[in-house]
Amino acid sequence: MVIGKVISRVVSTRKYDTLQGxxxxxxxxxYGNKEEYIVAADEIGAGEGELVLVSTGSSVQYGLSKHAPIDAIVVGIVDQEPTINGK
Structure with missing residues (x-):
């Protein structure tokens, strides 16, 4: 899992049918490589600027309400930024 900040939305006029919704x-x-961004599906209502918990990989399919070609999904909204090693 990854903790990240929502920086934008993806707007698409056409997409694969099962991605609808x-x-x-x-x-x-x-944390880690901040130069690589993740595109994640969201069904819980995260918004721009919020910290979120993102699950990635094949286990994502268990969190979807319908089968879709998705490999990253927002599974939580973080209320407080965690501290690591007192930082």
């Missing part, structure tokens, strides 16, 4: 968000990871 999923909001797609661009996530900037808070």
């Amino acid at each position: 999923y909001k797609l968000l661009i996530i900037e990871p808070c």
